[in-house]
Amino acid sequence: MEQFSQSELAKHHDVGDLWVSICGKVYNISGYVDDHPGGVEVLKDVAGSDGTESFEYVGHSEDAYKTLQRFQIGVL
Template identity: 50%
Template sequence: MATETKEYSYADVAAHDTKESLYVVIDDKVYDVSQFVDEHPGGEEVMLDVAGQDGTEAFEDVGHSDEAREILSKYLIGNLKRSATDPKPVTTPRSTASTSTDSSSGGLPSFVYAILAAAVAAGGYYYMQLQQQQASA
């Protein structure tokens, strides 16, 4: 392992905002997650939304597991060196008791909406197929 940690400016990170070259900042650490985009369980759109930006709030809002954090650690490339002109990080209180399984806070994680949308789409598709079969019989 290298003993020296590379530092990236916010501009350095912002230059990597595509699927092919995707950097994201989580807790002032810089990760090159380009190779993980296609494997991300939430889909590539979720990652592209925070590409080249500070994704700490989005990462914490979902309530990632310890396994997800371990996977993320494999993509660590350095630390963010903030300057006075950089956007300020958005911080939200972190609670281990309230994660993605707690919907009493009024909101559901985005992946729940994606699953619901897929279920409705599949149900609609099968309903249309059934209607076509009945019409041709």
């Protein structure tokens, strides 16, 4: 897996180019934004940053974790 810096992650903060890190893993979720059950706004809040706290606070299902894995592109 490719390793990304926090500054590289921060460059990807737009809906059309949306990366987020969760538990030290980096995900490009640009292609999932429209399908996210919680809507685009919650994703925009964590775009280009560490979304671990928000992700865990919501209490996502096992299916959500499996879906997320498809979008992993690297690690921090």
